Amino acid sequence: MSSLRFDCTTNDWVIFAPERARRPHEYRGLCPPVDESESGLCPFCPGNEYLTGKEIYAVRGINPDPSRWLVRVIPNKFPALRIEDQPERFEDGPLFRHMGGCGAHEVIIESPDHERTLAQQPVEHIERLIGVLHFRFVDLLRDGRFQTIVIFKNHGERAGTSLRHPHWQLIATPVVPRLLRLKHQVATDYFDLTGRCVYCQMLADELAFGKRVVAENNHFAAVCPYASHVPFEMWIMPKTHRSSFADITDQERRSLAELLGSVLRKLHVALENPHYNLTIDTASRGDEDKRYFLWHIRILPRLTTPAGFELGSGMSINLVLPEEAAAYLRDTPEDSAT
Amino acid sequence: MSSLRFDCTTNDWVIFAPERARRPHEYRGLCPPVDESESGLCPFCPGNEYLTGKEIYAVRGINPDPSRWLVRVIPNKFPALRIEDQPERFEDGPLFRHMGGCGAHEVIIESPDHERTLAQQPVEHIERLIGVLHFRFVDLLRDGRFQTIVIFKNHGERAGTSLRHPHWQLIATPVVPRLLRLKHQVATDYFDLTGRCVYCQMLADELAFGKRVVAENNHFAAVCPYASHVPFEMWIMPKTHRSSFADITDQERRSLAELLGSVLRKLHVALENPHYNLTIDTASRGDEDKRYFLWHIRILPRLTTPAGFELGSGMSINLVLPEEAAAYLRDTPEDSAT
Numbered sequence: 001m002s003s004l005r006f007d008c009t010t011n012d013w014v015i016f017a018p019e020r021a022r023r024p025h026e027y028r029g030l031c032p033p034v035d036e037s038e039s040g041l042c043p044f045c046p047g048n049e050y051l052t053g054k055e056i057y058a059v060r061g062i063n064p065d066p067s068r069w070l071v072r073v074i075p076n077k078f079p080a081l082r083i084e085d086q087p088e089r090f091e092d093g094p095l096f097r098h099m100g101g102c103g104a105h106e107v108i109i110e111s112p113d114h115e116r117t118l119a120q121q122p123v124e125h126i127e128r129l130i131g132v133l134h135f136r137f138v139d140l141l142r143d144g145r146f147q148t149i150v151i152f153k154n155h156g157e158r159a160g161t162s163l164r165h166p167h168w169q170l171i172a173t174p175v176v177p178r179l180l181r182l183k184h185q186v187a188t189d190y191f192d193l194t195g196r197c198v199y200c201q202m203l204a205d206e207l208a209f210g211k212r213v214v215a216e217n218n219h220f221a222a223v224c225p226y227a228s229h230v231p232f233e234m235w236i237m238p239k240t241h242r243s244s245f246a247d248i249t250d251q252e253r254r255s256l257a258e259l260l261g262s263v264l265r266k267l268h269v270a271l272e273n274p275h276y277n278l279t280i281d282t283a284s285r286g287d288e289d290k291r292y293f294l295w296h297i298r299i300l301p302r303l304t305t306p307a308g309f310e311l312g313s314g315m316s317i318n319l320v321l322p323e324e325a326a327a328y329l330r331d332t333p334e335d336s337a338t
Numbered sequence: 339m340s341s342l343r344f345d346c347t348t349n350d351w352v353i354f355a356p357e358r359a360r361r362p363h364e365y366r367g368l369c370p371p372v373d374e375s376e377s378g379l380c381p382f383c384p385g386n387e388y389l390t391g392k393e394i395y396a397v398r399g400i401n402p403d404p405s406r407w408l409v410r411v412i413p414n415k416f417p418a419l420r421i422e423d424q425p426e427r428f429e430d431g432p433l434f435r436h437m438g439g440c441g442a443h444e445v446i447i448e449s450p451d452h453e454r455t456l457a458q459q460p461v462e463h464i465e466r467l468i469g470v471l472h473f474r475f476v477d478l479l480r481d482g483r484f485q486t487i488v489i490f491k492n493h494g495e496r497a498g499t500s501l502r503h504p505h506w507q508l509i510a511t512p513v514v515p516r517l518l519r520l521k522h523q524v525a526t527d528y529f530d531l532t533g534r535c536v537y538c539q540m541l542a543d544e545l546a547f548g549k550r551v552v553a554e555n556n557h558f559a560a561v562c563p564y565a566s567h568v569p570f571e572m573w574i575m576p577k578t579h580r581s582s583f584a585d586i587t588d589q590e591r592r593s594l595a596e597l598l599g600s601v602l603r604k605l606h607v608a609l610e611n612p613h614y615n616l617t618i619d620t621a622s623r624g625d626e627d628k629r630y631f632l633w634h635i636r637i638l639p640r641l642t643t644p645a646g647f648e649l650g651s652g653m654s655i656n657l658v659l660p661e662e663a664a665a666y667l668r669d670t671p672e673d674s675a676t
Contacts, residue, residue, distance in 0.1 A: 009524060012652070015656065152649070160644065179348075179652025180651065202346065309490055312615075313486065319356060
């Protein structure tokens with residue numbers, strides 16, 4: 001059973017998912033937790049559907065064969081949070097509080113192809129995938145217990161992947177994470193002062209300056225932000241103000257697929273298929289129609305290792321100026337990625 | 339030249355240290371930045387002192403040979419921040435601000451022994467080392483430009499070490515990191531409500547409960563905190579309220595050396611010399627004599643990899659309950675570490 005515990009020194013909720021763990025003595029040595037199927041078969045490959053939990057959703061072509069899916073959504077085999085649990089709160093003394101591990105944890109299998117990375121997918125497929133992410137996001141929002149839905153992708157071992165077959169994950173949490181509360185507060189303060197969305201203003205300033213822009217099209221721009229926390233950090237931001245990923249239009253979806261594919265191909269070529277995390281940052285429940293926040297995608301390559309200074313201070317040390325990262329990516333051709 | 343840039347979406351300052359970096363094209367592949375001496379010689383070993391910058395401080399025995407040091411402090415060869423720079427602030431437009439990379443970045447070479455880990459050092463040497471850390475901390479605090487001093491140790495590659503020879507680092511920053519401001523605010527709020535230090539209360543509650551205590555002596559206790567963010571996270575907390583590491587007494591120093599050595603030996607045996615980060619959390623300038631904060635040591639084993647969910651939400655997923663981690667460490671004998 002999962003649960004969440006409140007850190008009374010930072011106001012963070014920490015998720016405890018001991019069922020995902022090995023026993024303490026199994027932490028000897030340094031191997032990360034692995035959830036590969038014991039059989040050696042990839043549970044995400046077509047034909048092995050029986051190895052996963054019950055299918056939540058899938059996009060199929062006209063072929064009725066159940067193994068001929070194009071994108072497939074399944075429950076995470078070792079969920080951090082569960083839809084069956086309730087968000088009840090308990091006191092373990094005056095300082096210590098915990099709550100039930102209520103939430104959702106889904107896996108979105110990107111395509112049937114075990115080896116093809118997202119950078120190598122055709123734009124039609126990326127558009128289809130964004131559609132599935134959007135559908136699951138909107139569907140889970142119907143459950144009023146879920147406050148925040150985090151959509152993310154881990155590409156490569158250094159980014160925390162344990163299964164090679166390309167996939168995304170989605171975790172719905174029963175609390176608004178403290179970091180997201182902070183971002184919302186900072187954006188609200190800016191709005192109160194200026195009457196503008198700080199993210200839209202940032203995008204306008206980046207587009208005017210130009211040197212940190214990697215690529216853009218009608219609806220989106222990809223930039224290495226001014227205060228990037230890691231080398232080659234890239235944000236994809238919509239040009240029209242929308243707080244929530246739920247509000248993306250069909251037209252924007254196509255545009256996003258084009259730009260996302262393009263910058264991932266550049267990254268793939270420029271840094272030789274680097275490991276990276278990708279997150280979709282979007283407004284939490286109740287803030288979806290506010291004018292303060294702009295949903296966006298963050299791509300965070302895992303080229304360096306945060307160490308004691310970062311853990312002690314919460315500050316980042318970045319070794320590459322975003323102007324240089326953006327220039328390098330801009331000048332990188334996309335064609336050799338496919 | 340280093341600089342800091344303000345992240346207008348989170349109020350974080352990010353340190354840019356491009357001199358530590360390779361060129362963008364050198365980020366192809368996945369090797370972390372390495373600052374091993376080109377010669378293949380360890381710059382931290384006795385006899386190779388000429389490979390480092392000018393010695394800042396050292397503890398020597400009665401032997402006058404300059405290579406017969408016991409603990410040695412040198413400038414970091416690739417400093418994140420520099421004492422020569424000034425903390426002037428500049429505007430790069432209305433949203434974007436940067437400041438000079440003013441600060442200090444020192445390396446404390448733990449001992450002349452290339453292979454002996456801190457867990458394997460005798461208590462007298464750990465006490466000597468704590469004395470050196472304390473001396474450098476107090477000395478750097480004299481420079482009024484430095485707001486926060488972060489002392490930390492990275493043990494093993496997964497913890498971000500690039501040089502194997504055991505060492506600590508110290509970075510003085512010209513701003514109070516946003517995370518430390520937050521911790522101070524949370525502690526202040528608790529004090530305003532209850533009249534007590536939240537950390538002292540937490541320690542009292544942990545000692546009363548007992549199941550998360552790993553070890554204790556007269557002056558310190560080591561606990562796996564209730565809301566540990568990572569498996570086997572351990573805090574060493576003083577039993578007497580002091581906000582700042584600067585105020586540690588000689589008696590406490592000895593006690594700390596004993597407890598730190600003891601729990602590191604347990605960790606070494608229990609998890610087979612795991613990679614870990616260690617940080618000393620202490621009050622920032624101006625808050626040293628407040629009754630809200632308790633300085634403490636955090637030991638953070640690097641057994642799992644934070645991935646997209648953690649980066650997207652700021653929340654942690656912990657696979658091991660601290661009660662289980664503490665019981666396992668309590669029951670682990672220390673003797674086989676040496």
